[in-house]
Amino acid sequence: MLNTIWFLMIFIGIVYGIMTGNIEAVNDVILREAGEGVTFTIGLIGIISLWLGVMSVAEKSGLMNSISNLFRPVVRILFPQIPRAHPAERWILMNFIANMFGMGSGATAFGLKAMKELDSLNPHKGRATNSMAMFLIINMSALQLIPLTIIKIRYDYGSNNPTGIVGPTILATTLSTMIAVIIGKIFEGGKS
C-alpha cells in the first residue's frame, strides 16, 4: 500500500507540476528534500544517542523496571503477544510516556528501540507483526497531552484563552487513540 501511495504522490506531483508549468518548483524540491533527509538524520543522531544513554542508566538502576511494572497491565491488554517482562514492554512504555509529555526526540529514540525488540520476536523478518502494527497505529494516533507549540502560537496571536484548547485536545486525543486501538484490533484479523 505504501508502495502505491509513494508512487502516486510522486507521479501525480510531477505530472501536475508539468501541466501547470510548476516543474521548476518540483525540480528544486527533489534536490532540497534529498538533502533534508540527510540533515534531518544527522540532527537526530545526537538526541537519540543522548536518550539511549540516559535510558541505559535507568535500565541498570532498575528505575525503568519499576515504571514498567506499574504500567504493565496496559501493555498486556494492547500487546498480548509480547512475552511477559520482555524488554519490548519497557521500551513501548517509555515511548508512550515520552510521547504524552511531548518529548518528541526521546519518543523517537525509545520507539526505535521498541521496534528492535519487537523485531527480535518476529518469526517472519521483513513482515510486520500484530504488535508492531498496533504500536505504530497508536503512535500515529497522537498521544501528546498538552500541545505546547499550539498554545504558544495562540498566545502569540493574542488569544483571550490560549490554554482553553487543552481540555478538548486531551479529550480528542484520548478518543482518537481509543478509535485507533479498536480499528487496529479489527484490522489485524486472526492472523499473527
Place this chain on the structure above:
Amino acid sequence: MIEIISIGIVPILILIILGHGYIKGVDIYAAFIEGAKEGFQTAIRIMPYLIAVFIAIGIFRDSSALEMFTDILRPITNLLGIPEEVLPLIMVRPISGSGGLGIVRDIIEYYGPDSFPGWVASIMMGSSETIFYTMALYFGSVGIEDHRHTLKASLVSYGISIFTTIFISRLFY
C-alpha cells in the same frame, strides 16, 4: 507556568534518572556511553527511508497537487459538515508535521485564535500525528517491507477522528 514545565522537563528528567542511578551505585558514566553508542547506527539506518518519504511529500506539496486534491474534496467535505477552513490542515497533517503547523498558524493569523476555525485547527493539530513519516521511520529501522494493515488502520482511524474532533470542538466552543 506551562512554559516553565516544558523547558524544564528534559533537564529535570535527566537529573532524576542520573541521580537515581548514582544512588543505586550504577556506573552511570559507563552505562550512558554503552547506551549512546547505539544512537549513530540507529539514526543512520533510517536515513534512506526518510529521504524516500521526504521527496514524495515534497513533490506532492510543492507541485500544488495537494491543493488540487483539496479543491476536489471540498464539495464532499462541506456536505459532511467539515469546516472548509480546516480542510487544508486535514489534508496536510498526516504527511507533514511542520506543514500542518504552518497551516494552523495561517488559520489563526487569518481568522483569529479565538474564532471557530482557529479553535478547531488548534485542537485538531494537537490531537493528530504525522502518519507517513512515523511509519517510514519505525518500519524502516528494522527493515519491515510488508506493513500489513498498519497504514489502512491508521488512515481509517484518522478519518473517524476528524469527525470526533470536530464534534468535540463544537461542544466546547
